[in-house]
Amino acid sequence: MSDTARDIYLPVAAQPSIDTFATFATQAEQLGYDRIWCPETWGRDAVTILTAIAERTDEIGIGTSILNVYSRSPALLGQTAATLQEVSDGRFRMGLGPSGPILVEGWHGTEFESPLRFTRETIEIVKTVVAGEPLEYDGKIHQLSGFRLRFDPPESVPPIDAGGMSPKSVELAGRFGDGWHALMLTPEGLRERIEDFEHGSDLGDRDREDQRITLALPCIALEDRERARYLARNHIAFYVGGMGTFYREALKRQGFEDTAETIAIEWANRNKEAAIEAIGDDLLDELGAVGTPEEARERVADFEAIDGIDAINISFPRAAEPEEIEATIDVLAPE
Template sequence: MDAAMELSLPVAAQPSLDDVVSLAVDAEAAGYERVWLPETWGRDAVTMLSLAAERTETVELGTSIVNVYSRSPALLGQTAATLQEASDGRFRLGIGPSGPAVIENWHGQPFTQPLRQTRETVEIIKQVLSGEPVEYAGDHFDLSGFRLRCDAPEPAPPVDAAGMGPKAVELAGRFADGWHALTFTPDGMCERLADLRRGAEMGDRDPENVRVTLSLPCCALEDAEQARSLARQHLAFYIGGMGTFYRDALARQGHADTAEQIYDAWQAGERGTAVAAIDPLLDDLAAVGSPEHARERLAAFGDIDGVDAVSVSFPRGADAEEIETTMVALAPDA
């Protein structure tokens, strides 16, 4: 496998903050290159990454992702600078718009112009991290008269953007230092990588300098059917229950009928039907099953030309033992 091996810490199933941070310590020992921390509606990413930075020494750390609506761009820049200092230069900031289900129903903010919001946020964060006075006039933000009130981080942490649609991926290629991808088949990744290259060229940038990270649901258990069942439930929840973004992303990859079937069944409360409909695509969306089969599928995603890193993520229903077992089975040093 050519891509780097990374790990996304679980946002569920961990009973305490210490349990989550301990997984970062274990990931470092197992040889994972970077630990990502998603932020949804549980523990916040900044506190957990601060503790992880204190308890680890070499593993890289990052957010994948924090949304661009609940914190101002300037605060995101301050946060990136602080976490870069706390980690002795090991931090990478991943941001994205998330979706209306979270932004409107949890944060109480209007989910408006997500592409423009993301672009302006990236541009402002980069100004903040430069240490120079921030002067910015955009559609969403108008900033003037302040600069970072501490030394600018050296080096400045990279700023990545998440996205699933063609324009969102093009934006990442044009303005960000990397792209975070999720819920893609191998063929779907290849299509969106063309959008990334086009965006980089529009920004007069070398596409090779835009780092691509694929977050991949993984579960490697001796009970292969349990692993696959957990992944089916996880994918059905996102495609069927988290708004229309995941549904639409799957449809764009040539699986519109399956995406609609999952979404319609989930919305109708027919969860079993939604979960079963995932099965024909399971191996194209995840690396799950026996340890041998999961490693084989993980390697296939890591060999996609243009993917720089694959981040092992976990089904939302996996318990602590299943997470630990998967992490060990798929570790680079295994």
């Protein structure tokens, strides 16, 4: 049996209600999952969802994956971390990251500047705030003074993880964060980025045993194998073709240059089915655990066996129906 934890990544797509998210969370807690991660993109805000989940669960961890560092101030992110740690009785873990220009500039109207530096400074500021220390910070981007929590800081300071895809961003996560959130990676690509993380950990003189690498793994386990694989292809094509260059560049670094370009071109030309079809079986199986229940279980176990992975975050295709998500949560439950 693997020592790797199994987490749940709540669906990025809009769901019927907050109760739907809470149902996924309570199901996951009953089945023994370690943590619930909540994304924040264009749907409901992650903080409200996690507050509702914290009130309706008892033991399962909660976390953000990820809050972008541009749409909330660093001090407010610190307040948020301290408050969610309080409302969850110490079960909170924060994931932060820069996201990308489409979300930051297009949706929030904020300049996407110096993402690595912005992320580093935000992590440092959040850690100061949640520790209850006076905030006197003189950075290249942020110059802050005079802030301090007006309530007792949490007894257990919540860990602050960083998201990242490029070698430098993963190195930053290792150097300044308590963990790294990985995604869109093949097993070989994951091993290369783990080396970057551990190099950053060494640079920051961090204890690697105290840090956590969490892989968000696209998963869908259905008796209807073709439906499962189509959903996953659609999900990958959407991110590579429609969400900026980061996912495309990640695929290129892992040896899928032609596929990444084809997906991007077809998506830009609104040939979405062609973009979906460009994702071959080899790439699909390299990036996720997709197919029948038996196939999905075996593939998750393959990823769990990769040295350096501390948690597998079971995530779901954006077009999956709630009942398909519930079925997958059940099939892939920890043993």
